[in-house]
Amino acid sequence: MKQRTTDTPRPLRSAGFSIIEVLVALLVLAIGxxxxxxxxxxxxxxxxxxxxxxxxxxxASDIIDRMRVNPENLADYTAADPDLLCDPTFEDLQGGTTIEMDLSCWYDAVEENLPGGSAIITANATANFYDVTVRWLDRTPRDFGGTVRVPGTAAECDAIAARFWDAGSGACLVEHTWTVWP
Known part of the structure; x- marks a missing residue:
């Protein structure tokens, strides 16, 4: 039988983590x-x-409720001037606000509360109903190096229902329409 000499060093067992293991763990944590x-x-x-x-x-519900309260004058909602100044305290002779004031304040609310917001009320005379359409920018414009743009492309925008590409502004707009039956 051969004896071992004590001059040969024995391999040491690992006593902790190696630097590679620590770096891999940090990489996984950073990705997470x-x-x-x-x-x-x-x-x-x-x-x-x-x-x-x-x-x-x-x-949209606000103007639809106002239209339903005043069914005799629904056609006036399509012909009012949106450039009037909103004065909610103005009252006509019957004690209610006029259609022009309702619409003026409504258009102001659309512009103030929706990014790039616009709205229109259209009549369909043959079917005797009215459409309330509201549009706004899909996302709030972001500033990239002094150029304000909305992310997305025409193809991405048109692929999603209720959105369309507005080539004039180069932006993706969302459009929703509500129908009012008298």
């Missing part, structure tokens, strides 16, 4: 944190989109 930050940003964007849609629905 970046994913979490992206998820948070996406959630904020969706929250803003939902907020704007809610605002549009409230604004």
């Amino acid at each position: 944190l970046l994913g979490l930050a992206a998820l948070q940003a996406q959630g904020l964007r969706f929250n803003h989109d939902a907020y704007v849609r809610t605002q549009a629905t409230h604004i």
Whole structure:
């Protein structure tokens, strides 16, 4: 039997983590944190989109309720001048606000509460109903090096229902229409 000599060093056992293991763990942690930050940003964007849609629905409901209260004069809602100044305290002889004031204040609410907001009320004489259409920018414009633009392309925008590409402004607009039956 051969004896071992004590001069030969024995291999040492690992007593901790190697630098490679630590770096790999840090890389995995960094990727996870970046994913979490992206998820948070996406959630904020969706929250803003939902907020704007809610605002549009409230604004449209406001004018629709006003139209339903005044069914005899529905046609006047399509012919009013949107450039009148909004004065909610103005009252006509019957004690209610006039159609022009209703629309003026409504147009102001659309412009103030919706990014790039616009609205129109149209009549369909053959079917005897009215459409209330509200439009706004899909996302709030962002500033990129002095150039304000809305992210997205025409193809991306047109692929989603209720959105359309406005070539004049180079932006994706959201459009919703509510129908009012007398």
